[in-house]
Amino acid sequence: IASLGGVPLPYVPDRFTEGYGLNVRAIERLRSDGATLLVTADCGTSSIEEVARARAIGMDVIVLDHHTVPPQLPNANALVNPKLPDASPGGMLELATAGLAFHVASALHEAAGRPFDVAAYLDVAALGTVCDMAPLVDENRRLLRTGMRALAATRRPGLRALMDVARIDRPNVTAEDIGYKLGPRLNAAGRIAHAKLALELLMTDDEERGQELALQLDALNRERQRQTSDAVQLATQMIGDREPPPLIMIGHEGFPSGIVGLIAAKLVTLYGRPAVVYEIGATTSRASCRSIDEFHITDALREKPELFVRFGGHRAAAGFTAENARIDEVRAHLVSVAKRELAGRELAPVLEIDCNLPLRQLRGDELRWLLRLGPFGIGNPPPAFLARNVTITETKWLGDGDKHRRIKLRDGATVWPAVAFDMADVRMAEGDAVDVVYTVEVSPSGMVGLRIEDVRPAEVTAPPA
Numbered sequence: 361i362a363s364l365g366g367v368p369l370p371y372v373p374d375r376f377t378e379g380y381g382l383n384v385r386a387i388e389r390l391r392s393d394g395a396t397l398l399v400t401a402d403c404g405t406s407s408i409e410e411v412a413r414a415r416a417i418g419m420d421v422i423v424l425d426h427h428t429v430p431p432q433l434p435n436a437n438a439l440v441n442p443k444l445p446d447a448s449p450g451g452m453l454e455l456a457t458a459g460l461a462f463h464v465a466s467a468l469h470e471a472a473g474r475p476f477d478v479a480a481y482l483d484v485a486a487l488g489t490v491c492d493m494a495p496l497v498d499e500n501r502r503l504l505r506t507g508m509r510a511l512a513a514t515r516r517p518g519l520r521a522l523m524d525v526a527r528i529d530r531p532n533v534t535a536e537d538i539g540y541k542l543g544p545r546l547n548a549a550g551r552i553a554h555a556k557l558a559l560e561l562l563m564t565d566d567e568e569r570g571q572e573l574a575l576q577l578d579a580l581n582r583e584r585q586r587q588t589s590d591a592v593q594l595a596t597q598m599i600g601d602r603e604p605p606p607l608i609m610i611g612h613e614g615f616p617s618g619i620v621g622l623i624a625a626k627l628v629t630l631y632g633r634p635a636v637v638y639e640i641g642a643t644t645s646r647a648s649c650r651s652i653d654e655f656h657i658t659d660a661l662r663e664k665p666e667l668f669v670r671f672g673g674h675r676a677a678a679g680f681t682a683e684n685a686r687i688d689e690v691r692a693h694l695v696s697v698a699k700r701e702l703a704g705r706e707l708a709p710v711l712e713i714d715c716n717l718p719l720r721q722l723r724g725d726e727l728r729w730l731l732r733l734g735p736f737g738i739g740n741p742p743p744a745f746l747a748r749n750v751t752i753t754e755t756k757w758l759g760d761g762d763k764h765r766r767i768k769l770r771d772g773a774t775v776w777p778a779v780a781f782d783m784a785d786v787r788m789a790e791g792d793a794v795d796v797v798y799t800v801e802v803s804p805s806g807m808v809g810l811r812i813e814d815v816r817p818a819e820v821t822a823p824p825a
Contacts, residue, residue, distance in 0.1 A: 364472055369395050370563075372556045375618060379646065380679055381672060382410035391417050400424055402457035402492075405441055406672045408434050424464060426457050426494075428658045428674045440464060451498030454739070458488020459503050482510035483519065484562060490535055491543035493676075495739025504735050508533055518561035518570035522546075525574045535735035536801075545574075548581040551618035588619050592626045595637065604631055606707055607655075607698035609691045611638035611645055621648035621677070628652060632709040634698060638687070644669060645687055649678040654705060660697040667693060711814055713797055717745035719771035719810075722800070727808060730800050742799040747771065749818045752792045769796065769810070778810035786815055793818035 362368060371390055373383060381403035387410060390398065397420045404411065404423035411434035414421050421436040429443050440460065442449035449455075452463070462485035469476035486507020494500050512533050514520060519542075523530050526541040549557040557580075561573040591614070598610050608627055615623060617639040627635035628650045634657055638647035651657040658673040661680060665671070667690050671680035682690050717726070736742040751770045758764040758779060765780045767788060778798065780788065788794070797814040 363477070364468060364474060366397070369393055370556075370559060372550075372554070372559055374554055375550055379670070379681060381670070382407040384410055384413050387414045387419070388417065391419055395419065397422070401461060402426070403672070404434065404436070405439070406430050406434075406670075408432060410434075411436050424457055424460055426455055426460055426674070427672055428662075430662065454495045454497060454500055456489045456492035456494035456500070458485050458492065459494070459500060461485075462503070479510050479513075480515065482507045483514040483516065486511055487519075487538055487542065487546075490538040490737060491546065493738045496535070496735060496737045497739050501735070501740065504535060504737075508535065508538075508735070511538075516562060516564075516570070517567045518564050518573055521567075521570040521574035522561060522577065525578045535737050539737060544584070545577045545581045548584040549577055551584050551616075551622075552580045552587070584619060584622075587616055588622045588626075591615055591619060591623050595623055595627060596630070599627075599631075604633065605695050605698070606702045607634045607636065607695050609636040609638075609647075609694060611640050611647070611687065613640045615639045617641075617646045620646070621650065621679070624648050624650040629709065631707070633702075633707040634694075636691075636694060638682075640684065644681050644683055646681050647679060649673065649680070651676050651678075655698060655701055660694055660701075663697060664693050711797060712741075712744060713746050714743040715745060717747065719747045719750055719769060719776050720774040722774075722776070727800065727802055731802050734802075742801075744797055744799055744813055746795065746797055748795045749793055750796060752788055752790055752794060755788050755790055767812070769794075776810050778812050780812035780815070783812070783815070788815060795819060 369390060371386060373379070373381070373386060378386065382400060387398065396418065398414050399422045401424050403425060405425040405427050411421050411423070415435060421434070422438045423434065423436045423440065425441045426443065429441060429445065433439060441447070442453050442455055442460070455463070462481055465481060466476045482503070486504050489500050489503055489507070496504060512531050520530065522542060522545060523533065526537070526545060528537045528541055546558040546561070549555050557573060557576060561570060561577065564570050564573065594612065594614060595610055598612070599608065608631060615637060620637040620639055624635040624637040627637065632652065634649065634651040634655050636647050636649045638645040649657045656675045658675065658678045661668065661671045661673070661678055667682060667686055669681040669683065671678065673679055730743065733743070752767055753770045753775065754768040756766045758766045763782060763784050765783060765788060767778050767780060769776050769778055780786070794815050795818050796812055798810045798812055801809050801811055
C-alpha cells in the first residue's frame with residue numbers, strides 16, 4: 361500500500377492466456393521488475409508450487425483469499441483466509457476478498473500507527489462484496505450498508521463515470537445497482553478483453569480517462585450480453601429435451617472461456633442442478649462450475665485432483681483446467697459424485713415463497729419493515745410473496761426490445777405497477793386473471809414497485825371489474 365511506503369506493482373493475469381490465479385511466469389516477471397513482496401488477492405490458498413517458486417527467488421508472500429482450504433497449504437509468510445481450520449473469524453467467515461483486503465489494510469495501518477482513510481476504500485469493499493456474490497450477512501452486510509454511502513460519494517472519477525453510463529442515481533445507489541449494473545460492466549473487461557481495464561477505471565484520478573474507460577466497459581458489456589445469449593441458446597440445444605443427469609457438463613469450441621461461468625449459472629437456473637461448462641482448447645479445456653445449495657462443487661473436484669491440471673473454488677462455484685484426453689473421466693467422476701450426493705432429491709428449479717400476501721394488504725407498515733430487512737442479495741434474498749387471483753390491467757414492453765415487461769396488477773380497488781424480467785414467453789395479456797409471486801422494490805428515494813418472479817393462470821376466476 362502506497363500510504364504505508366510501498367511501491368505497488370499491480371498485476372492482473374490475462375484469463376485467456378494465463379488462466380486464473382497465480383502462475384510462475386507472472387511471478388518471475390514481477391520479481392525481475394523489482395518486486396520483493398507478493399500479495400495475492402482472491403487466490404493463492406491452493407497455489408503450492410507457485411508460492412514455493414516466489415519464495416525460492418527471494419520474494420515474501422502474503423496470501424489474501426476466501427476460497428475453500430485444501431488439505432495442503434502453501435508455504436507463504438502469511439496466509440489470511442477466514443476459512444482456515446484454526447481461524448476464529450466470528451462474523452467475518454463469509455468475507456469476500458474485497459472485504460478481507462479492507463480489514464487487512466486497516467489492521468496494517470493500525471499496526472504502523474498511521475491513520476486509515478476508511479472512505480477511500482469502503483466504496484470498493486462494498487462493490488467487491490456484491491460483485492463476488494458473497495452472502496450479505498454479518499460483516500458483509502455491515503460493509504455493504506456503510507459502503508453504499510461511500511459509493512454514493514465516491515472520489516473515484518472512473519467509478520462516478522461508470523455509474524453515470526449505467527444510469528444509476530448516484531446519491532441513491534443500491535445493492536441491486538451494484539449487482540446488476542456496475543458488476544456486469546466491470547466483469548465484462550476480463551470476460552471479453554482484459555480485466556486490467558476495470559482495475560484502471562477504479563484507480564485512475566483522471567476524469568477524462570475515467571469517462572473513456574466507462575464507455576469502453578459499457579460497450580464490452582453489450583458484447584458480453586450478446587455472446588452469452590448465443591452461447592446459452594447453443595447449450596440448451598446441446599442438452600435437448602431429454603432429462604439431464606444430476607450434474608450437467610457440456611463443452612464446445614464456440615464457448616468463449618470468458619463467459620463459461622455465466623453459461624453455467626444460467627443452466628443452474630434453468631435446470632435446477634449443478635452445471636459445468638468448458639471451452640475446448642487445442643490440448644486443454646477450461647471450465648467454470650456453478651452449483652446448488654445441496655452440492656459442494658469444489659469438494660467434488662478435490663476427490664480426484666489427479667484429473668486436473670489445476671482447480672480451485674468454493675462451495676457454489678469453481679473452475680478447473682483439464683487435458684482434453686481426460687475430459688470424459690472428469691465428466692464421469694463429477695456425475696458419479698452428483699448421483700451419490702443428490703440421491704433422492706428432486707432436481708428442478710425451486711422458487712421459495714415466504715408467505716401469502718394479497719396486494720390489497722400491502723401497505724405502509726409492511727413496506728417500512730421491508731426497508732429494514734435490506735440490503736438484499738446473495739444470502740439475504742428479498743422476501744417473496746404470493747398474491748392469488750389478481751387481474752392484469754396493462755402490459756407493455758420495457759425498453760426497446762421484447763424481453764422484459766412493465767405491467768399493472770389489480771386486486772380489488774388496489775392497483776400496483778410491476779416489472780417482469782425475462783418473461784417474453786409467458787402469457788400476460790390485459791384482462792387475464794393470474795396468481796403471481798412477487799418481491800417488493802423500494803428505492804432509497806421512496807419509489808415502490810413490484811418485481812414479478814413467477815406467474816400462472818389464476819386457480820380461481822377473477823370477478824368482473
